[in-house]
Amino acid sequence: MRRLKSLIEAKNGFELAEKDLEFRGPGEFLGQLQTGIPDLAMRSLQDPEIVKEAREAAVMIMSKDSNLKDYPQLLKKLKDFQQQIHME
Helix, strand or coil: CHHHHHHHHCCCHHHHHHHHHHHHCCCEECCEECCCCCHHHHHHHCCHHHHHHHHHHHHHHHHHCCCCCCCHHHHHHHHHHHHHCCCC
């Protein structure tokens, strides 16, 4: 029931993802254990303020440079990630 309530009340995908992370914990990503992600990084994903700041930074970057020309390392990470999963 908590999950259904979260689904109804979430204003966006970020809120829903935060609730899901809260309920299930970090779990697995792409079917592999998250052994490569330090515990500190995973804990930071559970901090709503850090998630909010990261989202705001992403919105700012994309509004100024949607092609990520000024962020070549970020563009490379994004392309690598896109090769791992299918963005639909």
